[in-house]
Amino acid sequence: MNRQENLRRLQNESDFDICIIGGGATGAGIALDATLRGLKVILIEKHDFAAQTSSKATKLIHGGVRYLEQAVKTLDxxxxxxxxxxxxxxxxxxxxxxxxxxxxxxxxxxxxxxxxxxxxxxxxxxxxxxxxxxxxxxxxxxxxxxxxxxxxxxxxxxxxxxxxxxxxLDDARYCLSIIQTAAEKGAVVLNHTQAISMVKSEKSLRIKSLVIKDLLGSKEYKINAKVFVNATGPFADHIRQMANPKLKPRMxxxxxxxxxxxxxxxxxxxxxxxxxxxxxxxxxxxxxxxxxxxxxxxxxxxxxxxxxxxxxxxxxxxxxxxxxxxxxxxxxxxxxxxxxxxxxxQAALQSTMETETKSLVRDHEVEIDNRSKLVSIMGGKWTTYRLMAKDTVDQIFHEVLAKKAVPCTTEHQLLHGAEGYNFDDWKRLADEYGISELSAKHLMKKYGSNAAEVLKLTKNRKELLTLIVEGHPFIKAEVLYNIQNEMACTVDDILDRRLGLRLRDAKAAKEAEPFITETLNHFTEQK
Structure with a gap:
């Protein structure tokens, strides 16, 4: 997955079936689902994939014991x-x-x-x-x-x-894995790219195209699409009101x-x-x-x-x-x-204003604005991201494209790194590359069946087998792999989401910054 290649595709393929705004779990899920159903998809994310809510959860995949208790008590x-x-x-x-x-x-x-x-x-x-x-x-x-x-x-x-x-789950990398799978299946995906403005039809006020800005290169692009999807989680109202200022807040x-x-x-x-x-x-x-x-x-x-x-x-x-x-x-x-x-x-704005947030149902809704035809997916939680994506794409087929929906297949789609995955392969990798058991197991858990690809980068550069910081299993080859294959563009991309070191140990992350900065600068100079 290469950012420059995705930018080149954007320049050459400006017309899409679906443009998704938001690269968290839900936006990633929609990109994969729609691509697997044969639609031409582009996804943009203002920051990095999973930079907001999708990497700052409690890391649980759950049905919701508390919601069950509320359901029984209130017969809901x-x-x-x-x-x-x-x-x-x-x-x-x-x-x-x-x-x-x-x-x-x-x-x-x-x-x-x-x-x-x-x-x-x-x-x-x-x-x-x-x-x-x-x-x-x-x-x-x-x-x-x-x-x-x-x-x-x-x-x-x-x-x-x-x-x-x-x-x-490893939430940030799980989201990245969905994005990677969507990209492998044909989607164009871009992080650090902001939605700037919408171009609308003069008569119907329907969105025709989206002006976006590459925040790393400062260049603007125009995306033409049949459907625009708002998958920005807590920030959904901002995009909704960009499409139609008359819409009332829902989040x-x-x-x-x-x-x-x-x-x-x-x-x-x-x-x-x-x-x-x-x-x-x-x-x-x-x-x-x-x-x-x-x-x-x-x-x-x-x-x-x-x-x-x-x-x-x-x-x-x-x-x-x-x-x-x-x-x-x-x-x-x-x-x-x-x-x-x-x-x-908020299902009904007035009736929920006095409701405590811990008692609100975290289900989701697909909203299609009658005027702009913006599709907004709102609410939900990590565990139901795939279902939210399915409901969104189903609605797009029925209500916007006016076509019979192609069946959803994401239930059976293994994600990037899962194909051929066998955790016990850590033993072979530890023996072949001379790394510790701790680092070998860590690589299998972070990269799955691609762990060997990380280690191949060390064939002629043995120094990449050394730890980034003592006391943690991360090796220097990972940073190189994050940049070359996982679209990591900033120190935060790597420390917060690709590795997750900063979420585990802020002091160790500070020690790792010089090496990561140096490696990123080296790649920037080569471009």
Whole structure:
């Protein structure tokens, strides 16, 4: 995947069936789905692929235990349906990119017999709704068994626990993998490219073309397309009002905040779900990429392209870590932290203004503006990205192109790096290239069946086998591969999303910056 080649294609192929604005999970999913159905597709992203919400989640693939609880309490069939759909999609996400996702066991501590029965029944219902798509069966655990599974758990007032299963993913790279697959199938994809203005028909005011700007080269281009899709998540209202200033806002945002702690905080593979905090939120303590991820708070926020973790959020999350883990954790042990905005869809503007964001249903809607014919996909969550894409492309066929929809095939489409993937290949790579077990396993999890391609770059440059920074498994060849094959253009692209080092360890990422900057500058000079 080469950015210059995609820019050349844009110059030579200015007419497309679909132009997608937004390169997060949903936009990527639409690009892949539409391309597989035979449409000519271009996708643009203002920053980098997955730069916003899609790389700042809690890294979970889940049906939504909390939504199931709300569905039962309020007899809300819509929330029940949403959980059922998400549980089916959970299986598909795990299957289509096994190198970037895995099943995850989660333990819910219980402090009374009644609480234990309550959660056990609820999670059995979760299993039942999943049916054949269940990842693993939930079960009640005695206090002794719970402490054997997670020795770090505070046992003083513990009565028992309930164990259940969901999934975990490397969100930024999963999104990239969807983008790469779409590009392999024929889509034009461009990061660091901004939508500047829309050219509309004088009579109907329908969008005819989109003026975009290459933010790295400062050149402007015009894209002609039959359909324009707004897949910008929390920023959807901006594009909607660019297309039709008379449209009323539909989006609200809540912020999810996370801290990252050293791996010895939670040594096993089982996560902890704190099902209810004092103010009614949910907190996860999760083993994640050799570290411990803690999140998330959930409160209304204002729209921002640069949300940051606030000190009060870090203190809030640490408080719950220390309530549930035996060994106290202090602020100095936080190795990194991040915050992201979640797009919450307002079904009816007036009736939802007083609703707390944690109670809003995170389902999605495809909106087609009657005047401009802009297609906006709003709401949703990571787990249902593929379903959101399918619904969007279906609507495009029926409502805009006025054609019979070609069937969606993304359910069975392995993503980039999944074809021929075998995790045990790490042993062969470690032997052949003389790298550590830790680095070999890391490469398999990041690049899947393309891990060998990363290592081939070291054939005549043995220095690329060395670590970027001590204490982390990343090798220097990865940076070269990120730039040459994964359209990484900036230090942030590499540290935040291709490698994810900054999300794990901010201090180590700072140490890595000089090498990454030097490598990027070398490629810039060669162009």
């Amino acid at each position: 069939w819509e929330q029940f349906r949403m959980v059922r759909k998400a549980l089916r999609e959970r299986t598909i996400l795990l299957k289509n990119a096994p190198h970037l996702s895995r099943p995850l066991a989660l333990l819910t501590p219980c402090f009374s017999w009644i609480e234990s029965i309550y959660y056990a029944i609820g999670l059995k219902m979760y299993d039942w709704i999943a049916g054949s798509h269940n990842v693993g069966s939930s079960k009640r655990l005695s206090k002794k068994k719970a402490l054997e599974l997670i020795p770090e758990l505070k046992g003083g007032h513990l009565n028992s626990a309930v164990l259940y299963y969901d999934g975990q 609200r945002v809540s912020r999810g905040a996370h801290i990252v702690l050293p791996p010895d905080i939670l040594k096993g593979d089982t996560a902890i779900l704190v099902p209810k905090t004092d103010d009614g939120r949910v907190v996860f303590i999760i083993p994640w990429q050799d570290h411990t991820l803690v999140g998330t708070t959930d409160e209304e926020d204002v729209l921002s392209e640069t949300p940051v973790l606030e000190d009060y959020e870090a203190r809030y999350l640490l408080e719950y870590v220390n309530r549930f883990l035996e060994t106290p954790v202090n602020h100095s042990q936080i190795s990194s932290g991040f915050a992201g905005l979640r797009p919450l869809l």
